[in-house]
Amino acid sequence: MRRLSRIAAILSAIMLSGCGGSGETSSSTNVPKVTTGVIGETINNGYWELTVNSAGYHDSIISMYGNTMTPYTEGNVFLVVNIKASNLSYPNEQAQDPWNLSGFIDPNGKKGSVSFRSLTIADGISLDPLLIGAETIGNYANEVPVGSSGWKFQFGPGCAYGCSKGYIEVDLGL
Numbered sequence: 001m002r003r004l005s006r007i008a009a010i011l012s013a014i015m016l017s018g019c020g021g022s023g024e025t026s027s028s029t030n031v032p033k034v035t036t037g038v039i040g041e042t043i044n045n046g047y048w049e050l051t052v053n054s055a056g057y058h059d060s061i062i063s064m065y066g067n068t069m070t071p072y073t074e075g076n077v078f079l080v081v082n083i084k085a086s087n088l089s090y091p092n093e094q095a096q097d098p099w100n101l102s103g104f105i106d107p108n109g110k111k112g113s114v115s116f117r118s119l120t121i122a123d124g125i126s127l128d129p130l131l132i133g134a135e136t137i138g139n140y141a142n143e144v145p146v147g148s149s150g151w152k153f154q155f156g157p158g159c160a161y162g163c164s165k166g167y168i169e170v171d172l173g174l
Contacts, residue, residue, distance in 0.1 A: 034168070037169075039171075082138070084137045104140075155170075
């Protein structure tokens with residue numbers, strides 16, 4: 001009888017250990033798949049710490065190569081975000097350069113719907129991988145239609161092409 005009680009207790013503990021928590025999490029860690037925030041808020045999801053300091057529309061930018069750029073498509077402007085990002089614990093062997101860590105989402109939730117994304121010269125963002133303990137501050141620009149709104153900025157593994165686990169998404173409020 002005592003043995004049956006122990007087995008029942010063990011089975012109950014196993015069943016209960018799968019309960020709890022809410023939201024979508026990555027399968028390999030307890031880090032949420034996506035953590036959301038707003039401009040000016042420092043967002044920490046365990047892997048990354050991100051602050052979007054500002055966001056705004058611009059008719060032209062100075063590219064990372066030093067040349068003045070205007071939108072490729074008539075009727076578009078640049079949406080520019082200034083960020084500060086730190087790698088808190090994303091493994092060094094998997095660290096990506098900041099270019100591949102960023103992405104913009106249009107008002108319909110579609111990624112890659114615009115024709116241009118760039119770092120600007122005034123940003124100081126290195127193209128070196130963002131290793132554990134490293135931090136970067138700078139600007140990302142994306143060509144968007146004039147008058148569009150509802151944009152979001154994503155930062156985390158693979159967000160240039162489609163975010164995977166542990167990314168941060170910020171509503172730009174524009």
